[in-house]
Amino acid sequence: MIPAPVVPLVCYQILAAILFTIGVVGVLVRRSALIIFMSIELMLNAVNLSFVAFSRQHGTMDGHIFVFFVMAVAAAEVAVGLAILVAIFRNRDTANVDDVRLLRG
């Protein structure tokens, strides 16, 4: 048997909250679409950390399964998102989200 963890759950949750917030700042503040994608990955990872910490706390592995699916969906999201980015860059020669304003009229 593995004994109970030394670091309490709340520390992991606070760390996840901090990382998630940094990701939110990155999405809202940066202009490069690529960095925005990276910030989204950061947020997904913060949530994954939260899942795994809760999973350890409860002693069940359902959280691990959920993280597994999040990773799969993140991989799919990155593939499609980067393809869109390449298409935009090829058309408009920019990856700056302030310059891509076709829908704004």
Add this chain to the structure above:
Amino acid sequence: MLIPAFLFAMFAGVAIGCAVGMVFHRNPVHCALLLVGVLLSISGLFILLNASFLAALQVLVYAGAIMVLFLFVLMLLNIRGESPLLTRGAAKGFGILFAIVVFVELLWTVLSPQVEPGGMAASPSVPRSFGSPAAIGRVLYTVWLYPFEITSILLLIAVIGAVVLAKRKFG
């Protein structure tokens, strides 16, 4: 007893430092490498939480595959650093304000008294197989079999979509 706490502090510090650096660094390649730092330290935290399989997966899938994809696109597009780093005027102030609100809300949720009585208090000791590939595989291929199969379809659709999007000429 002290070593896990020290490791947690180290990984947490590296993760937060790299994340802040990633958000505010000018060069996109450095941003990507700093994100790799974040992902690796989160993988270390997974090991501290006895999630050995997910730690390996984190290194393979995130720090390996996904970051290679990022760097590949970065090199392909030859994106240079943005001249003004941040978005314009009002959006920046509003963004930071919104982020502070999100953070306060998250902290409030995390630090509030737990809803579930007694459910959160105890950290049970777990069997030695907790989080091992065998244990996860057993759950994944029995209880979660259908979601797993649907995930494979999702990945297939993503691959086809990526190829179609990157191939077609718009406009």
